[in-house]
Amino acid sequence: MPKSDSANSIRQLRSGSSLPQHVAVIMDGNGRWATQRRLPRIAGHSEGVKRVRELVSVCAEKGIKYLTLFAFSSENWRRPKLEVKYLIELFVSALDEELKKLQENNIKFRVIGQIDRFGENAVRKIKNAEALTRGNDRLALTIAANYGGRWDIAQACAELARRAQEGKIEVDAITPELIEASLSMHDTPDPDLFIRTGGEQRVSNFLLWQLAYTELYFVPILWPDFDRSQFDLAMDSYVARQRRFGLTGEQIEAIRQA
Numbered sequence: 001m002p003k004s005d006s007a008n009s010i011r012q013l014r015s016g017s018s019l020p021q022h023v024a025v026i027m028d029g030n031g032r033w034a035t036q037r038r039l040p041r042i043a044g045h046s047e048g049v050k051r052v053r054e055l056v057s058v059c060a061e062k063g064i065k066y067l068t069l070f071a072f073s074s075e076n077w078r079r080p081k082l083e084v085k086y087l088i089e090l091f092v093s094a095l096d097e098e099l100k101k102l103q104e105n106n107i108k109f110r111v112i113g114q115i116d117r118f119g120e121n122a123v124r125k126i127k128n129a130e131a132l133t134r135g136n137d138r139l140a141l142t143i144a145a146n147y148g149g150r151w152d153i154a155q156a157c158a159e160l161a162r163r164a165q166e167g168k169i170e171v172d173a174i175t176p177e178l179i180e181a182s183l184s185m186h187d188t189p190d191p192d193l194f195i196r197t198g199g200e201q202r203v204s205n206f207l208l209w210q211l212a213y214t215e216l217y218f219v220p221i222l223w224p225d226f227d228r229s230q231f232d233l234a235m236d237s238y239v240a241r242q243r244r245f246g247l248t249g250e251q252i253e254a255i256r257q258a
């Protein structure tokens with residue numbers, strides 16, 4: 001079922017100043033963290049994995065239901081070959097090490113993006129982890145890998161064009177809801193809060209469609225330094241905001257009190 005935009009917004013309005021249900025993160029600054037310490041960039045990526053573990057635990061503890069992390073963009077293939085190779089190896093080995101813990105902690109794992117390019121071994125391990133954790137419902141952890149927001153929208157449009165060509169849908173029936181239902185995140189509510197570490201204030205082709213009404217939080221802290229206390233500051237910033245979704249502040253108050 002496609003998520004309805006208005007149902008989504010009303011749910012978010014009613015939740016008032018409660019914590020976000022879905023947090024999406026661009027984990028940026030690993031390379032700079034390492035360079036500052038005269039270490040190779042890959043040392044920053046290794047340290048970054050520790051913060052991923054920590055963040056997953058913190059979100060589970062706080063009752064956040066969805067956590068989506070940008071691990072590798074479709075543009076990151078342009079990096080030096082060795083760094084790309086290391087990033088893929090690091091991802092696969094972290095998954096090997098964490099799978100048991102994901103199961104124990106009732107965490108559902110999945111990857112969005114064109115994973116085929118990572119090779120057979122990685123694809124097999126990803127599919128296996130997804131299958132094993134499918135029934136878990138404490139926290140849904142989504143890793144965006146070889147993912148790009150433009151690719152996601154394009155593949156959804158191609159899918160709908162195919163269905164129209166086969167006569168299964170009318171062209172005029174193509175609405176935002178129908179496009180949304182063909183996106184990689186179709187079964188997940190849009191992010192309430194977007195966090196980008198590392199100081200850059202851009203979206204870098206992450207969840208372009210889904211971020212339409214997300215609260216944005218940019219922080220100069222480099223990802224390997226983004227610990228629990230930093231996450232709490234992001235939560236504080238989120239709860240202090242009033243989300244309006246096009247309505248007036250007075251309308252929002254009335255909905256909250258209803």
Ligand code: IPE
Nearest residue numbers: 027028029030031032033071
């Ligand atoms: C983010 O850190 C990790 C990936 C993009 C895989 P960077 O590697 O981009 O770190 P900086 O931005 O160069 O410091």
Ligand code: IPE
Nearest residue numbers: 026027028070071072073204
């Ligand atoms: C975005 O970071 C992608 C990930 C964190 C995986 P980048 O470091 O690749 O983004 P740009 O190139 O600075 O925009």
Ligand code: MG
Nearest residue numbers: 028029030198
């Ligand atoms: Mg970067």
